[in-house]
Amino acid sequence: MKRFEIVDTPINPQAYSDLVLHPAAGAVTVFTGHVREWTHGVRTLYLAYEAYIPMAEKKLAEIGAEMEEKWPGVQVAIAHRIGELKISDIAVVIAVSSPHRKEAYEANEYAIERIKEIVPIWKKEIWEDGEQWIGAQKKYPEKGSGSQ
């Protein structure tokens, strides 16, 4: 088990929370993103996630490093699941520990925003009458070309 990983089996949030807990930590925030049944009035049957695994793990670790620089004292673990996920399954877990609570909340929310921006993972929604790869990338990665 790694602090920043792509997995293809069910995610146990407690395992990631345990990774970041230490005697100086007064606060731990754990975010889990779950497969939602209804999105914009359309019923999802299940989701399929795909990742460019080595790059995705590297980008997750980069996000962790960004967080530790922005909020000194936080510790971070992130996992994203790939493969077929059914309703309520956990797609992503972000565990953040901090001496104080404010940083644990802020850093955690930062992580999910960054994951949605730069980590090469893709989601396909499968409905009763069709399916589609989702791509809502608004901001381009910092190192990417602005014109692409």
Added chain:
Amino acid sequence: MKRFEIVDTPINPQAYSDLVLHPAAGAVTVFTGHVREWTHGVRTLYLAYEAYIPMAEKKLAEIGAEMEEKWPGVQVAIAHRIGELKISDIAVVIAVSSPHRKEAYEANEYAIERIKEIVPIWKKEIWEDGEQWIGAQKKYPEKGSGSQ
């Protein structure tokens, strides 16, 4: 097991997360407050928490109702432990589910602030060379007298 409760045994965060998860929930945030070894340079040996149990459970439920009104669609579970807690033990857990992540973060942070304001629970820090009941209440409860 109740959605808003005072307990005197170790807290299992997953149990509260499970309570709030449902098919329309896309995001779950779980905050755990842990006993920290060092506070302002003083080493804590352990903590002792005490509560006015029936009123504390009522106030926790009130906070949950406030959250569901402020952020429609969120579901909430909160537990606070009392008795003697050692370093890294969980004192409080707040689980919030929401269709979308922003509300799950905001509502969760709101809960811990309100707990620290209005819920009749008290913490005693026990150090190597002494002990003290902590009371950092800054804001008075809304229904309390302003001059007290």
Added chain:
Amino acid sequence: MITVHYFARLRELTGKGEESLDRASLTVEELLDWAEETYPGFGKETIHVAVNEEYARKEDVIQSGDVCAFIPPVSGG
């Protein structure tokens, strides 16, 4: 008869978790004054009173049968 509960610092100061007051009625302010006189160092300025598990104002009247609690500054979380 009015029941009063003591918690945390106040439980240690008074040496008891609760007691009964043989009074028909009194205000929250009078209850605080009584406690301050009875238990030196009570520190009523920082203490709220709950009546029947709800925070009360100083002018609220406590009746026989009510359950009161002194609520020193809370420190949960």
Added chain:
Amino acid sequence: MITVHYFARLRELTGKGEESLDRASLTVEELLDWAEETYPGFGKETIHVAVNEEYARKEDVIQSGDVCAFIPPVSGG
């Protein structure tokens, strides 16, 4: 020889997860142009290229031995 990876929509469009290009070097922009010509509907305007697991700029030069990946808009989380 340059290795290129395809993911998600692009994997389905091209019908393959990866392939090798027998080129000594080319720019990221040239790689995107090649893909657009080879696979109608590729949609290069929305696609980034990673070279050796790092996002690359259009003017960056890809060398033989590099591992590239086309990165359509991401949707993790």
